[in-house]
Amino acid sequence: MRTLPNERLRPSNSDGGPERKCILSGDTAPREALVRLAVSPEGAVLPDVLARAPGRGAWIGVGCTELEKALANGKLKGALARAFKGASLTIPDDLPELIEAALLRAVTDRLGLEMRAGNLITGSDRIAEQARAGRVCWLGHASDASPDGSRKLDQAWRVGEDAEGSGMGGMRLPLDRARLSVALGRDNVVHMALTDAAAADRVASLIARLLRFSGMAETSDADFGSPAGAAMASPAAATTMTRPERADTN
Numbered sequence: 560m561r562t563l564p565n566e567r568l569r570p571s572n573s574d575g576g577p578e579r580k581c582i583l584s585g586d587t588a589p590r591e592a593l594v595r596l597a598v599s600p601e602g603a604v605l606p607d608v609l610a611r612a613p614g615r616g617a618w619i620g621v622g623c624t625e626l627e628k629a630l631a632n633g634k635l636k637g638a639l640a641r642a643f644k645g646a647s648l649t650i651p652d653d654l655p656e657l658i659e660a661a662l663l664r665a666v667t668d669r670l671g672l673e674m675r676a677g678n679l680i681t682g683s684d685r686i687a688e689q690a691r692a693g694r695v696c697w698l699g700h701a702s703d704a705s706p707d708g709s710r711k712l713d714q715a716w717r718v719g720e721d722a723e724g725s726g727m728g729g730m731r732l733p734l735d736r737a738r739l740s741v742a743l744g745r746d747n748v749v750h751m752a753l754t755d756a757a758a759a760d761r762v763a764s765l766i767a768r769l770l771r772f773s774g775m776a777e778t779s780d781a782d783f784g785s786p787a788g789a790a791m792a793s794p795a796a797a798t799t800m801t802r803p804e805r806a807d808t809n
Contacts, residue, residue: 581620582638583629591764593618594658594772603649604639606661617642622774623655630654662769667734667742669765674743678758679751681743683708686752690715695752697759698729701736704749712750733769
């Protein structure tokens, strides 16, 4: 990516994280809730979803539909011209699709990293055992997982967390078992669980951003930047919860 002058940090939010302003809506939110755009050496505006490219970036917090409209009516072009002053820019016609693909890749890459770190487990029997023992912090189901299998694991998780009747359940992922199996290098991955709270926040945050951009989740302003809270998608899209905090009984 081309190195342009660094963007100025906005004041931190109440959780201490840096905030950014969406160049299209003007709304300010924690950077984890937005998507960063950067400029390639050839002048192409491309997604930088992990915010690692050097130099100035432009941030967007709108969904795919809104971005497509802004691309069609020229609003995005004007906003980018102001964000990257003096730069000769090329905006790909398929920028929304590139962003969605990059977000999907970030999710699958993160799941693979958590697997290699020993934080992610698969297999219904193993997940059920760990869930009943109270060792599961996050639970996910492939988009084509059977409702019956998902319900059984959700129940095991609630039992382990003393959360019967709470409605707590795993997230219905925007990925089918074939995509998950490739990402994790395992056969027939249908369900997965995270046993580390920090890993659960990392995964939930990325998935929540993908769901928001894709228009598959509606979140409140209060949840917008919370890694655990923002991951709570609407029932129509996904049922999501990370492990609740429990009082220390020791």
